Amino acid sequence: xxxxxxxxxxxxxxxxxxxxxxxxxxxxxxxxxxxxxxxxxxxxxxxxxxxxxxxxxxxxxxxxxxxxxxxxxxxxxxxxxxxxxxxxxxxxxxxxxxxxxxxxxxxxxxxxxxxxxxxxxxxxxxxxxxxxxxxxxxxxxxxxxxxxxxxxxxxxxxxxxxxxxxxxxxxxxxxxxxxxxxxxxxxxxxxxxxxxxxxxxxxxxxxxxxxxxxxxxxxxxxxxxxxxxxxxxxxxxxxxxxxxxxxxxxxxxxxxxxxxxxxxxxxxxxxxxxxxxxxxxxxxxxxxxxxxxxxxxxxxxxxxxxxxxxxxxxxxxxxxxxxxxxxxxxxxxxxxxxxxxxxxxxxxxxxxxxxxxxxxxxxxxxxx
Ligand code: AOF
Ligand code: ZN
Numbered sequence: 333x334x335x336x337x338x339x340x341x342x343x344x345x346x347x348x349x350x351x352x353x354x355x356x357x358x359x360x361x362x363x364x365x366x367x368x369x370x371x372x373x374x375x376x377x378x379x380x381x382x383x384x385x386x387x388x389x390x391x392x393x394x395x396x397x398x399x400x401x402x403x404x405x406x407x408x409x410x411x412x413x414x415x416x417x418x419x420x421x422x423x424x425x426x427x428x429x430x431x432x433x434x435x436x437x438x439x440x441x442x443x444x445x446x447x448x449x450x451x452x453x454x455x456x457x458x459x460x461x462x463x464x465x466x467x468x469x470x471x472x473x474x475x476x477x478x479x480x481x482x483x484x485x486x487x488x489x490x491x492x493x494x495x496x497x498x499x500x501x502x503x504x505x506x507x508x509x510x511x512x513x514x515x516x517x518x519x520x521x522x523x524x525x526x527x528x529x530x531x532x533x534x535x536x537x538x539x540x541x542x543x544x545x546x547x548x549x550x551x552x553x554x555x556x557x558x559x560x561x562x563x564x565x566x567x568x569x570x571x572x573x574x575x576x577x578x579x580x581x582x583x584x585x586x587x588x589x590x591x592x593x594x595x596x597x598x599x600x601x602x603x604x605x606x607x608x609x610x611x612x613x614x615x616x617x618x619x620x621x622x623x624x625x626x627x628x629x630x631x632x633x634x635x636x637x638x639x640x641x642x643x644x645x646x647x648x649x650x651x652x653x654x655x656x657x658x659x660x661x662x663x664x665x666x667x668x669x670x671x672x673x674x675x676x677x678x679x680x681x682x683x684x685x686x687x688x689x690x691x692x693x694x695x696x697x698x699x700x
Contacts, residue, residue, distance in 0.1 A: 340467050344438060347371045347378070347410040348468045352440070355392070355412045355475055358383045360525035360630045361553070366413060366443075366479040368392035372400060372434070374407040391416065393425040397432050405433030412472050414443040414465075417452045426455045436462045440472030444483045477699075478630055481650055487620050488631040492640050493522060493653040495693075496670040497661040502637055503538075503668040504661040511655045515693045520545050522653065524553045526632035528623065533561035533583075535636040540570050543634070555632065557581045558623065560614060560639060564592045576601050582626075584619055616643055637668050644675045651683075652676060652698040 354369030361367070365388030372380040382396025390398075393415050397404065415425035415437070429437065442450050442465070453463050473480075478489030495510040496502055502510075511519075523529060523545040531543070536559055544554035557572055557580060564587040566573055572581065578600035585593075586608055596603060604622060609615050616639070623631060633640060633649065643649050654676070661667070680698035687694065 339464070340438075343376065344410070344464075344467055347373055347408075348412070348438060348440065349471075350378070350381070351410045351412050352468060352471050352475055354381060354383045358386075359475065359478075360527070361386055363387040363527075364482075364627055364629060365389065365391075366476060368411060368413045370396040370412070371410045372396050372404060372407050373410065374402065374404070379404075379407065389422055391422060391425050394422070394428055397428055403433070405435075407432075407434050408436040408438065409434045410438045410467070412440050412475060414439050414441065414448060414450070414452050415456075416443065416445075416448050417455050418447045420447070426452050429456065430459045430461065434461060436464070438464045438467050440466070440468050441476065444480060477650070482624070482629050486624055487617075487648075488528075488624050488628050489651070490620070490631050490633060490643065490649045491522060491526060491651040491653065492633040492643065492649045493519060493655070494635065494637075494640060494670065494672075495655040495657065497657050497659050499660050499663075500670045500673075501661040501663065501667050502635070502670050503666070505664045505666050510657045510659060510661070512657070512692045515655050515695065517547065518653075518695065519655075520547045520550075522632050523555050524550045526555050526630045528558050528582075528628045528630075529555040529632045529634055530558040530560065530639075531634050532636045532639050533559055533563075533565045534638075535634075536561075536570055536572055537565065537567045540567075540572075541634070542571050542575075556628070558631070559583045560619070562586045562608070562612075562614065564589045564596070566596070568595065573599065582623075584614060584622075586614075613642065616646060616648055620648060637670070637672075641672050641675070644672055644679070647679070647700070650700055652680060654696045654698065656694040656696070658692065658694075 351369035351371045355367045358367040362384045368384045370382040370392040371378055379402045380396045380400035382392040384392045417424045417426040456463050481489045497510050529543050543557050561583050564585050576599045582602045584604050584606045606614055676698050680700055683699040684697040
């Protein structure tokens, strides 16, 4: 086995890049399992590909093996993550790889799941399969940013999104819309890629958002709605209340207002009572832990300002999308100013910057 870059040919790089792109495409949609991409090559020709199934199963390797019309003996497999070697909800991929006749396996990084980590190399080499690790490792570490956070900290990977005007306002009574249509597409893409979206009841009552994914054809991937509503203030005329049904809405609350609780429960909303800290605010880490225990691995936070700032201060946000419009908003009595720039610049690195020349709004993606 080698981890040296020069051992890999440009063809190896290309095949693994395809595997990484396959995994990226499914990222966020594989439930509690990581999204894996897999490519099988024989005589320099791709004969099959596979991705982890929606909600996590079948595993990518199994899909690739089963998708192939050709005999796999003597072929090479490129896979973004160490194949599993244990009996979980599905049998070990290593077993299927051995039985398929694949003779060489390339994978980017070890699985950090303790049941799996590092063991596949031995199992496969014992069966005379050549195993190479470390191909496009940097890209794979980036791909598995959320999986690594999930496994290490038992927390969802949190992406926050905020839109500010040129004069740094998040809100002004007169204008509801700050960003343009192409930015909106990216916002909806984020909703597609996250299993849940969280906002405060304050933002909910003021903005009356839909919080769904409106990319054509992807509507069914709309995230679960999580509302932080300490005092059970949710307005019953809002879209979120009206469209609530079993399993699509969770409200975290502290109030014991029984009549409101009954109304919300009747709608099928899941109510979770959560304690407050000495500042009479929710402990957001406890809330994230609870969401993780409910199976949520990727969470999008769309405001408001107080929650987002609180989460930034407590280092609970892993990635931050800042949309800066070229529009200036008029200051009114109730305007809200964006004040998190300092924390972002102090604690985060700029990962990507999309120029306003391309999309009219400036979009900066910060990562911890
Ligand atoms: C793979 N290929 O595509 C994925 C893997 O309960 P199971 O059987 O589904 O196994 C879950 C574990 O398998 C999961 O915790 C992670 O370690 C690994 N995910 N492994 O070989 C895949 N998604
Ligand atoms: Zn597997």
